[in-house]
Amino acid sequence: VENEFVDYLCSQLPPHPLVRIGPGDDAAVLAAGADEDAVVTTDLLTEGVDFLLDEVDARRIGRKALAVNLSDLASMAARPEAVVVALALPRAGGFRLAVELYEGMLPLAEQFGTAIAGGDTNSWDGALVIAVTAIGRLTDRGPLLRSGCQVGDRLLVTGSLGGSIAGHQFDFRPRVNEALQLHADYQLNAGIDISDGLALDVSRLVGASNCGAVLQLDTIPISDAARCLAKSSSDGQSPLDHALGDGEDFELVLAVEPNEARRLMADQPLDVRLTDIGSCVDQSGLWSACPDGRLIPLHPTGYEHQLDG
Amino acid sequence: VENEFVDYLCSQLPPHPLVRIGPGDDAAVLAAGADEDAVVTTDLLTEGVDFLLDEVDARRIGRKALAVNLSDLASMAARPEAVVVALALPRAGGFRLAVELYEGMLPLAEQFGTAIAGGDTNSWDGALVIAVTAIGRLTDRGPLLRSGCQVGDRLLVTGSLGGSIAGHQFDFRPRVNEALQLHADYQLNAGIDISDGLALDVSRLVGASNCGAVLQLDTIPISDAARCLAKSSSDGQSPLDHALGDGEDFELVLAVEPNEARRLMADQPLDVRLTDIGSCVDQSGLWSACPDGRLIPLHPTGYEHQLDG
Numbered sequence: 250v251e252n253e254f255v256d257y258l259c260s261q262l263p264p265h266p267l268v269r270i271g272p273g274d275d276a277a278v279l280a281a282g283a284d285e286d287a288v289v290t291t292d293l294l295t296e297g298v299d300f301l302l303d304e305v306d307a308r309r310i311g312r313k314a315l316a317v318n319l320s321d322l323a324s325m326a327a328r329p330e331a332v333v334v335a336l337a338l339p340r341a342g343g344f345r346l347a348v349e350l351y352e353g354m355l356p357l358a359e360q361f362g363t364a365i366a367g368g369d370t371n372s373w374d375g376a377l378v379i380a381v382t383a384i385g386r387l388t389d390r391g392p393l394l395r396s397g398c399q400v401g402d403r404l405l406v407t408g409s410l411g412g413s414i415a416g417h418q419f420d421f422r423p424r425v426n427e428a429l430q431l432h433a434d435y436q437l438n439a440g441i442d443i444s445d446g447l448a449l450d451v452s453r454l455v456g457a458s459n460c461g462a463v464l465q466l467d468t469i470p471i472s473d474a475a476r477c478l479a480k481s482s483s484d485g486q487s488p489l490d491h492a493l494g495d496g497e498d499f500e501l502v503l504a505v506e507p508n509e510a511r512r513l514m515a516d517q518p519l520d521v522r523l524t525d526i527g528s529c530v531d532q533s534g535l536w537s538a539c540p541d542g543r544l545i546p547l548h549p550t551g552y553e554h555q556l557d558g
Numbered sequence: 559v560e561n562e563f564v565d566y567l568c569s570q571l572p573p574h575p576l577v578r579i580g581p582g583d584d585a586a587v588l589a590a591g592a593d594e595d596a597v598v599t600t601d602l603l604t605e606g607v608d609f610l611l612d613e614v615d616a617r618r619i620g621r622k623a624l625a626v627n628l629s630d631l632a633s634m635a636a637r638p639e640a641v642v643v644a645l646a647l648p649r650a651g652g653f654r655l656a657v658e659l660y661e662g663m664l665p666l667a668e669q670f671g672t673a674i675a676g677g678d679t680n681s682w683d684g685a686l687v688i689a690v691t692a693i694g695r696l697t698d699r700g701p702l703l704r705s706g707c708q709v710g711d712r713l714l715v716t717g718s719l720g721g722s723i724a725g726h727q728f729d730f731r732p733r734v735n736e737a738l739q740l741h742a743d744y745q746l747n748a749g750i751d752i753s754d755g756l757a758l759d760v761s762r763l764v765g766a767s768n769c770g771a772v773l774q775l776d777t778i779p780i781s782d783a784a785r786c787l788a789k790s791s792s793d794g795q796s797p798l799d800h801a802l803g804d805g806e807d808f809e810l811v812l813a814v815e816p817n818e819a820r821r822l823m824a825d826q827p828l829d830v831r832l833t834d835i836g837s838c839v840d841q842s843g844l845w846s847a848c849p850d851g852r853l854i855p856l857h858p859t860g861y862e863h864q865l866d867g
Contacts, residue, residue, distance in 0.1 A: 279640050296682075
């Protein structure tokens with residue numbers, strides 16, 4: 250699994266004076282100048298895994314390839330500055346496809362004041378691959394890391410979850426401005442964006458902080474798409490199952506000290522709703538709370554890239 | 559062709575206050591701090607085009623994926639700082655393959671003091687794709703651009719050319735230190751690295767400078783591999799043809815004012831030989847000089863990514 254590979258990689262990488270945060274978080278933090286650090290992240294999308302070219306307008310695929318990178322910058326509370334775009338295009342119709350991918354990226358880049366600074370455009374006998382690398386800049390509040398959760402912290406989530414396959418996976422708005430606003434006005438201890446599923450990404454968040462998490466399952470905000478999907482499909486998955494495991498919500502999960510969390514919940518400073526879905530606990534792992542207070546292990550459902558052999 | 563796509567892209571990209579040099583050169587230049595600018599470049603390698611996984615040790619493929627990016631930084635006279643690595647791995651044996659790719663990258667990264675700061679590791683039903691993005695830093699001499707050639711400049715090339723398919727394409731040493739040393743000690747007007755072929759890359763260099771180039775064909779340094787290839791193959795290509803068009807030499811072509819070029823040629827300050835192969839001229843295009851002084855058009859042979867439709 251990918252986690253194992255990241256562990257291998259971290260064991261191999263020598264420390265480097267310019268790298269403040271290396272592999273394992275949503276993005277790397279590089280010492281850049283006198284006081285402002287740079288953040289860099291890369292996300293690669295492949296046909297068949299992240300999109301189906303037959304079924305989706307290439308503009309939406311291009312938009313998604315950029316948006317997932319902006320979401321990673323958001324989860325670090327970094328301001329996007331520039332991206333570079335590497336494409337492996339199928340030979341037939343590659344030029345037209347490249348134009349459409351960029352037509353999807355350009356408006357989103359403009360919305361977020363992000364430059365498309367360069368790229369590499371290749372054709373090959375395989376299917377479409379898009380690798381975007383985004384560079385951002387931290388504010389003087391520094392990075393929002395996965396590793397900052399404290400036992401007792403409340404876990405807050407933006408928006409509602411599940412069913413992104415119905416369209417949200419392409420149309421989501423990366424929570425860049427929300428992250429910057431909250432990081433400026435409140436004391437956030439840790440954060441992650443939900444790319445692979447709430448349960449899996451929360452377990453990564455608290456795992457990086459050497460603690461565990463209890464989710465109050467009845468408080469998890471479920472999207473209309475998740476409800477609709479549960480109703481229309483016969484696979485037995487409930488709306489909650491979708492919210493916990495679907496992934497590609499690209500909402501933020503934030504760990505916030507209880508008093509600060511109460512203030513945040515009362516203020517509701519964003520256009521999108523913030524929901525308190527649980528807390529960080531001493532016992533490692535992911536748990537759900539029973540009405541009587543007992544904790545039951547919760548399986549960290551979500552999407553994991555399988556790496557064989 | 560790719561050039562057409564870059565033209566399209568440049569016409570679509572709005573100016574951005576942070577982007578000093580956008581698409582079209584070997585790397586982008588970003589305003590980073592008070593006085594030092596950042597350079598970012600991305601290069602994507604695909605199975606079947608850039609390597610054959612059946613025939614080459616994956617460590618050499620990983621090394622190449624990093625080295626081509628370092629060569630792009632060299633051509634801008636930027637000091638490498640950090641890279642991120644995005645992989646699309648075939649499902650079978652993906653973990654082992656990823657480890658081997660990194661085993662090839664790590665020693666080269668260490669040699670050049672470059673951090674592997676992050677990455678994205680995916681598996682899919684397709685063949686291997688590696689997208690490396692490198693971030694470098696300019697010195698106070700600023701970037702070495704393609705667009706700086708002046709009519710009359712001599713064109714100097716490092717090393718010898720052609721036949722890289724015999725092994726050099728994987729084992730080449732990116733000319734980072736050479737570029738930094740020359741850029742510090744001499745006045746260089748423009749530069750490019752030879753990735754797609756001397757003739758094609760020189761035509762890009764002078765094209766970006768709105769001038770042309772005359773190559774003295776009898777002075778072009780031909781590698782032993784190019785001679786060997788010409789001897790062993792029956793395709794009628796001469797050693798010179800290989801040196802002009804093979805590509806993946808990853809040597810530097812530099813445009814230097816004549817007096818400065820004479821000083822450089824006399825000093826020979828590098829471990830590798832510098833050769834004067836021609837000059838920049840008023841007439842656009844690529845030319846070779848006849849013994850009687852007449853100019854004959856020279857076809858810009860080299861590797862171009864074809865983008866259909």
